[in-house]
Structure formats: structure tokens, C-alpha cells
Amino acid sequence: MKSEKLEIRIIENGLKAKITSLCTNISIDEIKEALKQNAVVNGVQWDHIELSLHKAQQFDAAIADVIVADCTPAYPYTIQLGDKSEPIYGEQVQVFLNNLSNIFFACSENDERMQIEGGIFVNSDEKFLEYSYPEEINSVLGKTASFSPQRNLFNGFHSIYQKKNKNKVSLIAEKTGFLVINEKDELMIIDPCVVSANKLEMYFLVMPLIYGRQQVYDKLFRTSGSGDLTENDLHNMMKTKRLQKVLVRKGTPPKKGKEGLIDFKIDMEVKPVVNDKGQVNFRDISRYTEVSEGTVIAQKRPPVQSVPGVDVFGKVIPVEKVVEIDLKAGENVNTVEDGDEILFVASQTGILNYKNDSISISPELVLRDGVSLETGNIKFSRDVRISNNVQSGFTVECGGDLIIYDSIEDNVQITCRGNLIVKKGIFGEKTKVRVSGDAKVRFIQNSNIRVKGNLVVEEFIYHSKVFCDKSITVKGHGIVSNEKGCVVGGQVASNGNIELHSLGSQAALSTVVCGSDPETVEKLEELNAFSNVLKKKVVGIQGKLGAAINSPRMKKNLKNLPEEKKKALKNELNELKKTLDLNNKTNESIERLKKVAFSSDPENLKVTIKRHLVPQVLININQKRRKVMNQCDRVNFLYKDGEIVMAPLSHE
Known part of the structure; x- marks a missing residue:
């Protein structure tokens, strides 16, 4: 029951x-x-x-x-690897599956420390595995019952073809590689070759095998290449029971080139000049760079071109191309090869220009907007052309010819070692102009100008101090009244002849000096006065000494004097020597100035007035003076027999 x-x-x-x-x-x-x-x-x-x-x-x-x-079997499946191996069944099936999972994780993590009992290597199209389960088993009632496992041996397949026959499943490889079970319990075949991320190295995976050892040998040695690795080496590696990698192929990495380099040897940066007190004069900012002939301006190093690489599959690995820095040699710049490098050399002295990847040299400096804070003070060894005014407070030093198409304002310093042309005028009591060559100016007003060559003034000279080492010509363009001349006030001096359209004004004393340099004469007078002071000092010291400095009496006095007086006498002697040396140098300077202060041919000097002379005029020829108090027209002032004489132009 x-x-x-x-x-x-x-x-x-x-x-x-x-x-x-x-x-x-x-x-x-x-x-x-x-x-x-x-x-x-x-x-x-x-x-x-x-x-x-x-x-x-x-x-x-x-x-x-x-x-x-x-009565459900715990391990219903039986696995058969290939044709000759012993079947795997019972608990060994789970061991087999676990090992395939370990291989997957070892390969995925690139872990060469994980223990691996045995891998399986299969070839493409190979029937490598068959698994089956019993169709009938004994029931709990001791009777025969049909059986079908509740779950498959694998959750899925990759690169594997299944061939089913009732309770048997045959697996055929669709590619060559190692058999593994992934994290989803799917059976798959992984490539035996592992490629680095940059595709420059290919490694062959080596592990202990329970199936497919010969296939590994064939794949490695016949297909992938193995370098110096022998079959015996491979056999020993498989004994370690861990994953290893063998480098079988190596690509060529790309080589990144080096960019070209332009090394400028000349500093073109605009920099202010800082004085000892840390102050900056923004007028001293040089915005122009002068270079001398033969100067190396720049050095160009060509780029090293990039070389593409080749990966382990034979594909080209592109690499960024190196862009060559362009630099062209413009006017007055030569290129010289120096090994792999190119030198850019100035073929002429001038202003360096760098624009649009080209360097050139201008033999002259052209300032289209004049001289101002935009340009700073100008200093150039060659010709300079200025299209606008030279503004107040600036200096121009020119080593060649200087052309100013406008005017020179007050408080300007001009030094020109060539010829000077000023299309308009020169202004200002603080303005000083020094010219080593000839000068041609429209007018001069309230200025100081010295010219070593000839001076030509188109219109007038008013209230200025002018000296010319050669001749002076003032044409007087625009002077129509007889009450005023083209030279009024100030002082006009020359070592050569002076030719004036007209001269003088009732409102100011006008001085004309011919045959001497007043400035040099003034220095000469100062030196003569200083020399007289020195001579008196020498006489006074010699009187105190009572004898000439090198006389036997002086030597005897020194020898017989007490030490204290001897010391005082020596001090007097040293002071005398210093005074004599200074006087000798002063006399040398006096003789040197005498040669340049006065004309060497005074008899041929003349001051010519081509139109009219208004009284209040002082004429000075070769240090002789004559004050003209009466108006006269068309007259020459000449130096005859030590006196200044007047002669009509008709008597020339």
C-alpha cells in the first residue's frame, strides 16, 4: 500500500x-x-x-x-579528438572545457604565467572533434528511457562548421588556429599569429598541445617562418605548460623626417636701446637692419625626408611628410653651398629686407613716411632717401648721399658723409646739419649748417649760422623787393667764394665771412689764450725754482736740499713738466688749426652781390672787416693789398 x-x-x-x-x-x-x-x-x-x-x-x-x-548523467557527453586519440568522457570533459577557457583568457590577456595543460591546434577544413551523448539510459524505475541533454555542450561556434547526425555532432574547422572557449562559452578558433598594435611585429603562439602538434610545426616553419628557432626548440617550449610567443615576422617602422631649419645670423628684431639707468629712448629704436658685404645672413638646413614603413602584412605605413621651409635669395644676396647646408651671403652692403620668404638687400634706405617714432633715429652707411619730413627730436646719420624730399624740422641732428639734397627747407635754432660733400637746399632758416663741399641755396638763408669749406651760392628765387636780401641776419661763412642774389635787411645785421672758418678761428683764439696762460704759469714755476729744469744748478740744488724740501721741489718740477707738455700739445693744435682756419689764397677771394645790398651788412674777408652802411647794387667785394675793396660787377 x-x-x-x-x-x-x-x-x-x-x-x-x-x-x-x-x-x-x-x-x-x-x-x-x-x-x-x-x-x-x-x-x-x-x-x-x-x-x-x-x-x-x-x-x-x-x-x-x-x-x-x-538517473540523469552528470557528464552526458563524450568527446573524440580526431581519429586516433582516446575518447574524453565523464569528469574529464569538464577538465577539457576548463582548459580551453584558460587558453582563451591567457591569449586575451597576453598572460604568459597562466598554467595551460594542453591546447588543440586545427587546420582549416579539418574534422577535428566529435561529441555525442547516449540516446537511451536506465530510468529510476530500472527501465530503458530515451535521453536528450537539457543543455548543449557549447553555447555557440565561431569559424566552426557543425555536422549533426542524431546524437552525434562533428566539428569542422573553417580556419587554422587554436581551439578556445570564450567568455560566453562559445567554441571558437583563434589565429595562432598575434600582431602588435602598430603592426610591426608578428608573434606565433606556442603552448603545450594535446592535439595538432605537427600542424603547429607545419604552420610555423613552412608558412610563418621561425628565424633561428628549431623544431627541437619548439618542442622544449611546449613542455613549459604556459603560453609563449615566438617572433616570426618584423616590419619596418616609418622614419619621421626632420624639418628644415632657417637659422638667421642677423638679429632683425626691433629692440629699444636701454641706457645705464634702465631708461628707454624710443627714438633710438632701430627698425632697419644694415648688413655689410660678405656677411652671412642666414643658414638653411634642408629637411631630412620621412621614410614610410612596411607592416608585417607588407602594407605601407604612411608617415607625415616633412615640409621644406622656403627661403629665396633676392637682390644682392648670393647663395653658397656649405656641405648639405646653404648660406645666404650679402653681395653688397645695404638694408636687409625679409618679406614673403625672400631676403634681399637694398643698397639705399628709403623712408616713404619720413623720420618719426615709426622709424626711430636713422643710421645707415649708404645712401638714404626720405620722402617726408625729418621730425623734431630725431637724428639721421648717413654714410652716403642723403635726399630729403620735404623739410628738416627744429631740433634735428643731420650727419651726411656724402652729398645732401633738401627739396624744401631746414628749420630751427636747435637743428644742426653736418655735410661732408656738397649740399643743395631750398632755404635755411634759424639753423646751423656746416658743409665741406659746395653749398647751393635756391631761395634764402635767414638768421642762420652757415659755414662752407668751398663756395656758397644763394640764388634768391622769389626775392622781388629791394628792401630785403636773400641772406638776412646770422652769419654766412666760406673758405671759398660767396655768390649771393642779394644781401641784408634794415631789421638785422647780416654778416658774411669769406676766406676763414669763424668756428675754427674762435677755437684758435681760445687755444692762443690758453697757451698764454700756460706760458705765464711756466715762467712763474721757473721763477720759484730759480733755475732751468735741466740745468746743472738745478741738479746741485736737489742734491744739497733736506729731504722735506727736496720732496717739495720735486713736486714743483713735476708740475712744470706737465705744464710744458700741455703747452706743447696746445701749440701743435694751434698750428693745425691755422692751416684750416684761413684760405691759402686770399687774393682770389670775393663776395659777389648780383642784385642789391641793403645796409647793415658786415663783410669779412681774410680777417679784414668792412661794414657797409649804404645801399648798392651789383657789386663785388674783393681782397686787395690787405684791404676789402668794392668793385662793380661790370669791372669783373
């Missing part, structure tokens, strides 16, 4: 038996009796039964659906 307390059901096609409700007051004997009554003879799970019964009693609660018998 069946127990009224227990209900046993046969489930899953007779492969399992369960108690629907296990109460706390059920005993083992009652369970045995129930199993016997239900003819359950196979797969009784006594351990599970006792554990479940203990739980029911412990918690004083019935337990539902307790499995009391189970």
Missing part, C-alpha cells in the same frame, strides 16, 4: 523521482517504503534525502518537490 503521508512522482521521462511535500514527521523508513511502493530502484539520492529531511525538521516546515532519485 502507498503511504498516505508521501506522494512520489516520476518526472522527466522517468529519469527523476520527487516527493511533492516532505513533512517534518516523515522518517527514513517511511521514505524507503514509499520508494519501494513506487518501484524506484535506480539513482536514489540518499544524501540529498537525509539533508532535506534534516532541514524540514530544523525549520519545522515541509519542503516541496524534493528530488529523491536522479
Whole structure:
């Protein structure tokens, strides 16, 4: 009879038996009796039964659906690798699967420390594995029952073709490689060759194998190449039971080139001049760079071109091209090869220009907007052309000819070592102009100008101090009144002849000096006065000494004097020597100035007035003076027999 307390059901096609409700007051004997009554003879799970019964009693609660018998095989699958290997079954199947998972993670993580028991290497199109399960097994009732596993051996496949035949599945490789199980329990084949991220190195994976060792040899040695690795080396590597890599192919990395370089040897940066006090004069900012002939301006180093690489698959690895820095040699710049480098050399002295990747040299400096804070003070050894005014407060130093197409304002310093042309005028009491060559000016007003060559003034000279080492010509353009001349006030002096359109004004004394340089004469007078002072000092010291400096009497006095007086006398002697030396140098300067202060040919000097002379004029020829108090026209002033004489132009 069946127990009224227990209900046993046969489930899953007779492969399992369960108690629907296990109460706390059920005993083992009652369970045995129930199993016997239900003819359950196979797969009784006594351990599970006792554990479940203990739980029911412990918690004083019935337990539902307790499995009391189970004939389902724990490892239903049998695996056959190839044709000759022994089948894998039972618990060894799980070991086999775990090992394939370990290989996957070792390869994924590139972990060469993970223990690997044995890998499988298969070739493409190879039937490498067959797994099966029993179609019929004994049920819990001791009868034959049909069987189908509740889950597949694998969750899926990659690069593997399946061929099913009832309870058997054959696996055929679609590519060559190592067999692994991924994190999704999918069976897949991975490439035996691992390529680095930059594709410059290819490694062949080596691991202990339980299947496909010969295929590995063939793949490595015949297809991939192995370098110096022998088959015996490979065999020894497989004994280590860990993943290893063998470098089988190496690409060529790309080579990044080097950019070209332009090394300027001349500093073209605009920099202010800082004085000792840390102050900056913005007028001294030089915005123009002068270079001398033969100067190396720049050095050009050509680029080293990039070289593309080749990866392990034979594909070109592109590399960024190096762009060459362009620099052209313009006017007055030559190029000279110096090994791999190119030198840019100035073929003429001038102003350096760098624009649009080209360097050139201008033999003259052209200032289209004049001289101002935009240009700063100008200093150039060659010709200079200025298209606008030279503004107040600036200096211009020119080593060649200077052309100013406008005017020179007040408080300007001009030094010209060539010829000077000023299309308009020169202004200002603080303006000083020094010219080593000839000068041609439209007019001069309230200025100071010295010219070593000839001076030509188109219109007038008013209230200025002018000296010319050669001749002076003032044409007087625009002077129409007889009440005023083209030279008024100030002083006009020349070592040569002076020719004036007109001269003088009732409003100011006008002085004309011919045959001498007033400035030099003034210095000469100062030196003569200083020389007289020195001579008096020498006489005074010699009087105190009582004898000439090198006389026997002086030597005797020094020898007989006490030490204290001897010391005082020596001091007087030293002072005398210094005074004599200074006087000698002063006399040398006096003689040198005498040669340039006066004309060497005074008899041929003349001052010519071509139109009219207005009184209040002082004429000075060769240090002789004549004041003209009466108006006269067309007259020459000449130096005859030590006097200044007047002669009409008609008597020339």
C-alpha cells in the first residue's frame, strides 16, 4: 500500500523521482517504503534525502518537490579528438572545457604565467572533434528511457562548421588556429599569429598541445617562418605548460623626417636701446637692419625626408611628410653651398629686407613716411632717401648721399658723409646739419649748417649760422623787393667764394665771412689764450725754482736740499713738466688749426652781390672787416693789398 503521508512522482521521462511535500514527521523508513511502493530502484539520492529531511525538521516546515532519485548523467557527453586519440568522457570533459577557457583568457590577456595543460591546434577544413551523448539510459524505475541533454555542450561556434547526425555532432574547422572557449562559452578558433598594435611585429603562439602538434610545426616553419628557432626548440617550449610567443615576422617602422631649419645670423628684431639707468629712448629704436658685404645672413638646413614603413602584412605605413621651409635669395644676396647646408651671403652692403620668404638687400634706405617714432633715429652707411619730413627730436646719420624730399624740422641732428639734397627747407635754432660733400637746399632758416663741399641755396638763408669749406651760392628765387636780401641776419661763412642774389635787411645785421672758418678761428683764439696762460704759469714755476729744469744748478740744488724740501721741489718740477707738455700739445693744435682756419689764397677771394645790398651788412674777408652802411647794387667785394675793396660787377 502507498503511504498516505508521501506522494512520489516520476518526472522527466522517468529519469527523476520527487516527493511533492516532505513533512517534518516523515522518517527514513517511511521514505524507503514509499520508494519501494513506487518501484524506484535506480539513482536514489540518499544524501540529498537525509539533508532535506534534516532541514524540514530544523525549520519545522515541509519542503516541496524534493528530488529523491536522479538517473540523469552528470557528464552526458563524450568527446573524440580526431581519429586516433582516446575518447574524453565523464569528469574529464569538464577538465577539457576548463582548459580551453584558460587558453582563451591567457591569449586575451597576453598572460604568459597562466598554467595551460594542453591546447588543440586545427587546420582549416579539418574534422577535428566529435561529441555525442547516449540516446537511451536506465530510468529510476530500472527501465530503458530515451535521453536528450537539457543543455548543449557549447553555447555557440565561431569559424566552426557543425555536422549533426542524431546524437552525434562533428566539428569542422573553417580556419587554422587554436581551439578556445570564450567568455560566453562559445567554441571558437583563434589565429595562432598575434600582431602588435602598430603592426610591426608578428608573434606565433606556442603552448603545450594535446592535439595538432605537427600542424603547429607545419604552420610555423613552412608558412610563418621561425628565424633561428628549431623544431627541437619548439618542442622544449611546449613542455613549459604556459603560453609563449615566438617572433616570426618584423616590419619596418616609418622614419619621421626632420624639418628644415632657417637659422638667421642677423638679429632683425626691433629692440629699444636701454641706457645705464634702465631708461628707454624710443627714438633710438632701430627698425632697419644694415648688413655689410660678405656677411652671412642666414643658414638653411634642408629637411631630412620621412621614410614610410612596411607592416608585417607588407602594407605601407604612411608617415607625415616633412615640409621644406622656403627661403629665396633676392637682390644682392648670393647663395653658397656649405656641405648639405646653404648660406645666404650679402653681395653688397645695404638694408636687409625679409618679406614673403625672400631676403634681399637694398643698397639705399628709403623712408616713404619720413623720420618719426615709426622709424626711430636713422643710421645707415649708404645712401638714404626720405620722402617726408625729418621730425623734431630725431637724428639721421648717413654714410652716403642723403635726399630729403620735404623739410628738416627744429631740433634735428643731420650727419651726411656724402652729398645732401633738401627739396624744401631746414628749420630751427636747435637743428644742426653736418655735410661732408656738397649740399643743395631750398632755404635755411634759424639753423646751423656746416658743409665741406659746395653749398647751393635756391631761395634764402635767414638768421642762420652757415659755414662752407668751398663756395656758397644763394640764388634768391622769389626775392622781388629791394628792401630785403636773400641772406638776412646770422652769419654766412666760406673758405671759398660767396655768390649771393642779394644781401641784408634794415631789421638785422647780416654778416658774411669769406676766406676763414669763424668756428675754427674762435677755437684758435681760445687755444692762443690758453697757451698764454700756460706760458705765464711756466715762467712763474721757473721763477720759484730759480733755475732751468735741466740745468746743472738745478741738479746741485736737489742734491744739497733736506729731504722735506727736496720732496717739495720735486713736486714743483713735476708740475712744470706737465705744464710744458700741455703747452706743447696746445701749440701743435694751434698750428693745425691755422692751416684750416684761413684760405691759402686770399687774393682770389670775393663776395659777389648780383642784385642789391641793403645796409647793415658786415663783410669779412681774410680777417679784414668792412661794414657797409649804404645801399648798392651789383657789386663785388674783393681782397686787395690787405684791404676789402668794392668793385662793380661790370669791372669783373
